[in-house]
Amino acid sequence: MDFFNYRDDGVLCAEDCALPELVAQHGTPLYVYSRATIERHWQAFDSAAGEVPHLICYAVKANGNLAVLNLLARLGSGFDIVSGGELARVVAAGGDPAKVVFSGVGKTAEEMRYALELGILCFNLESEAELERLNAVAGELGKVAPISVRVNPDIDAGTHPYISTGLKQNKFGVPIERAIALYRVAAKLPHIQVTGIDCHIGSQLTELEPFLASMDKLLVLIDRLAAEGIRIHHLDVGGGLGVNYGDENPPHPEQYAAALKARLTGRDLTLIFEPGRAIMANAGVLVSKVEYLKAGEDRDFAIVDAAMNDLIRPSLYSAWMNIVPVNKALVREPKRYDVVGPICETGDFLGKDRELTIAAGDLVAVRSAGAYGFSMSSNYNARPRAAEVLVDGDTAHLVRQREPLEDLWRLEKVLP
Numbered sequence: 436m437d438f439f440n441y442r443d444d445g446v447l448c449a450e451d452c453a454l455p456e457l458v459a460q461h462g463t464p465l466y467v468y469s470r471a472t473i474e475r476h477w478q479a480f481d482s483a484a485g486e487v488p489h490l491i492c493y494a495v496k497a498n499g500n501l502a503v504l505n506l507l508a509r510l511g512s513g514f515d516i517v518s519g520g521e522l523a524r525v526v527a528a529g530g531d532p533a534k535v536v537f538s539g540v541g542k543t544a545e546e547m548r549y550a551l552e553l554g555i556l557c558f559n560l561e562s563e564a565e566l567e568r569l570n571a572v573a574g575e576l577g578k579v580a581p582i583s584v585r586v587n588p589d590i591d592a593g594t595h596p597y598i599s600t601g602l603k604q605n606k607f608g609v610p611i612e613r614a615i616a617l618y619r620v621a622a623k624l625p626h627i628q629v630t631g632i633d634c635h636i637g638s639q640l641t642e643l644e645p646f647l648a649s650m651d652k653l654l655v656l657i658d659r660l661a662a663e664g665i666r667i668h669h670l671d672v673g674g675g676l677g678v679n680y681g682d683e684n685p686p687h688p689e690q691y692a693a694a695l696k697a698r699l700t701g702r703d704l705t706l707i708f709e710p711g712r713a714i715m716a717n718a719g720v721l722v723s724k725v726e727y728l729k730a731g732e733d734r735d736f737a738i739v740d741a742a743m744n745d746l747i748r749p750s751l752y753s754a755w756m757n758i759v760p761v762n763k764a765l766v767r768e769p770k771r772y773d774v775v776g777p778i779c780e781t782g783d784f785l786g787k788d789r790e791l792t793i794a795a796g797d798l799v800a801v802r803s804a805g806a807y808g809f810s811m812s813s814n815y816n817a818r819p820r821a822a823e824v825l826v827d828g829d830t831a832h833l834v835r836q837r838e839p840l841e842d843l844w845r846l847e848k849v850l851p
């Protein structure tokens with residue numbers, strides 16, 4: 436459920452704001468987010484976790500716009516980060532570093548220092564070498580670093596191979612057989628404090644079973660650690676809950692959390708969730724203008740002014756994302772199109788073989804684009820990144836302006 440609906444006159448709105456009016460003000464391509472949807476999705480996790488001690492650490496990589504992070508911080512959210520840059524964003528948005536978990540396989544010493552100085556909640560460690568480095572860096576600062584080991588449970592999450600992270604051939608986490616040994620070492624290090632255990636098996640998961648299977652493996656590990664006197668205080672189940680782009684029908688956070696909670700009875704564990712997509716995907720659309728309709732020999736093309744630099748998911752993962760006309764009352768002949776951007780790559784498409792009722796000059800919206808849309812955008816082909824608008828009822832706030840062209844070379848210089 437989201438707050439993007441057609442008005443009676445056939446115009447698509449974000450909450451109470453008509454998309455054509457936002458475009459008239461801010462142009463295209465334009466990302467539009469709904470505050471009510473973001474808040475409702477976050478609250479769905481919070482209320483699903485209910486009475487179990489828990490913390491929702493929103494995955495900043497899904498959408499790191501400051502206004503989005505700020506809304507979530509105001510709800511009391513924590514954050515899952517994967518770089519010093521994301522941590523800086525959280526701080527700039529008013530987030531609480533004490534509610535931050537730090538994931539990722541390649542944390543630099545500098546990033547570790549920064550996070551230790553801010554006093555984050557936990558480092559989710561992904562290798563033996565990282566543990567060694569963190570102990571040394573914390574030692575230099577005279578601090579103790581709280582850690583979880585990110586366990587790779589070797590479970591097939593049944594998702595696209597590029598966004599599957601819990602298989603032994605993936606770079607993520609520590610193989611479950613080695614995790615115990617790593618905890619033993621960690622427990623003895625002077626500048627490390629074992630606090631939790633962590634796992635994240637992939638993204639856009641549409642079944643509960645892989646989550647539960649990996650949680651079961653982690654619970655066995657927690658018991659084995661307890662038997663050795665190593666106490667785990669929190670269980671970080673990662674993110675990964677899928678959303679509807681079409682008819683995927685993933686579990687609702689309620690079902691997901693209920694299944695996890697059922698396994699925690701009698702245990703003194705805080706649950707940490709790291710949802711990204713489930714909060715943001717359906718809280719945003721990407722609005723674009725049809726520049727040209729072009730008849731090909733083999734197929735017809737709708738050439739729009741958004742491209743793979745604005746939204747790379749279709750090109751990168753062959754992801755299917757729904758593309759709809761912004762005004763469905765306009766009288767147009769329905770036709771099938773490949774919806775493509777202006778970038779000089781054959782892989783530059785937003786959708787293939789889509790039936791659409793459009794003409795040149797019309798607006799289309801790519802739905803479910805709130806997560807991994809703007810955050811994965813680039814300047815390829817010297818295209819400025821799109822503006823972002825956050826709608827709150829009948830008020831639209833420009834939360835990031837379109838990148839001015841001169842910003843594209845602001846950091847460059849020519850030889851004297």
Ligand SMILES: Cc1ncc(COP(=O)(O)O)c(C=O)c1O
Pocket residue numbers: 494497515538539600635637638639673674675676709710711712713
């Ligand atoms: C460690 C970690 N946590 C959380 C997430 C967020 O995942 P999602 O957006 O699928 O909820 C990711 C991305 O897959 C991740 O790598």
